[in-house]
Amino acid sequence: MQTLYRRLLTFLPRIGVKVLDLGPGAAVVFRRGDRTGVPVGQGAHLVAQGKGRYAVTSVGSDSWLVARGAKGRKATSVPFGATGARLLLDEAVSAEAEREFQLGAAHYLGAQHVAALLELNRVNCVFDVGANIGQYGKGLRRFGYKGRIVSFEPVSITFEKLQQAAESDPDWQVYNFALGREEAVQSIHIDWKSMNSLLPPSEYGKERYKRFAKGRTEEIEIRRLDDVMQKALEGIEDPRPYLKMDTQGFDMEVFAGAGERISEFVGMQSEVAALALYEGSPLMGEAIAAYEAAGFGVTGMYPVTREPATGRVVEFDCVMVRPGASGSAAG
Incomplete structure (x- = not known):
């Protein structure tokens, strides 16, 4: 049986309100334009304007690289000694570079x-x-x-x-x-x-x-x-x-x-x-x-x-x- 929450999400577009469903218990409602949702980590989403495609790559325990495009870019996160800083290395960089x-x-x-x-x-x-x-x-x-x-x-x-x-x-x-x-x-x-x-x-x-x-x-x-x-x-x-x-x-x-x-x-x-x-x-x-x-x-x-x-x-x-x-x- 459909919950009241789900019925509401289904009803809103009929009155001109757009819905971006992010999964159980989470949704974004808006009136104009488009929105894109991309999962980021556990229980988190990136919401971006437009219909562009994005890819998210984890580069640490609490950091992510967000890239535009269907394939996105893969990166490796390297600690910068004991400074607390991290260096992001693009895995697409060739050996010649x-x-x-x-x-x-x-x-x-x-x-x-x-x-x-x-x-x-x-x-x-x-x-x-x-x-x-x-x-x-x-x-x-x-x-x-x-x-x-x-x-x-x-x-x-x-x-x-x-x-x-x-x-x-x-x-x-x-x-x-x-x-x-x-x-x-x-x-x-x-x-x-x-x-x-x-x-x-x-x-x-x-x-x-x-x-x-x-x-x-x-x-x-x-x-x-x-x-x-x-x-x-x-x-x-x-x-x-x-x-x-x-x-x-x-x-x-x-x-x-x-x-x-x-x-x-x-x-x-x-x-x-x-x-x-x-x-x-x-x-x-x-x-x-x-x-x-x-x-x-x-x-x-x-x-x-x-x-x-x-x-x-x-x-x-x-x-x-x-x-x-x-x-x-x-x-």
Whole structure:
């Protein structure tokens, strides 16, 4: 015998009220449009507008992934250490994309690490050397850094885009020259996408990147870091600068140009090479040894590029800090 509840659900559509029956003791009534019900876990439903098809995949004891489509997407939930966070991995990702996933995760984690270091060490001015079109500066703002940014980009067409990125940010300064060991005018290899360099490509670099066989050169100005620091830090009470370098093999020259004033930097990061892409650029061991000799200690190493065939890391983003710069003991 049909219950009063069931008879009511049958009657409602006759008077213009729509019913989405979710099972014993549960229903959704509405006047307009359509609704779709999808079971979620035990005793729960997802109610969505429209007639779209959805699939639900459990990704933990109390979490679900909801995807539009008849088949949906399968995901695996992986605990992120002891943080309480979980990482969702799409099971449809191919094995070929695994290294790209690793590099993407490294970039995100590296940016988070730098943001935390800037806050911990009370950094109020970031020197962004090799700024390209402003990706690093925009990333700093996205992760909550509110201090001054001073960016250096020597290539004229790239500098125009950097200016546009910084034009609405009153505490982001941009300069159209490079930094190095000494003042000079020198040719830079350009039209290598984001890999413009003052150094010629190595034999390994030519093999790795076909773009190195093309391109052209442009005359640029090079200045020393210690000569531009005073102007860059003007108006900042108790400056606590941080040095970021990404100059395609020229980082050690930039570092040398800081002279004795390198001691004023509370932290730094440099793209160090496990495999040399540029002729004359130092390898990772030499670069890190020089940075450590100046008083910095490694806090993180994040792969930037890998060889597709072997998986070997070509370059790392090396993040360093001067011990004791935060004024508190490390945990």
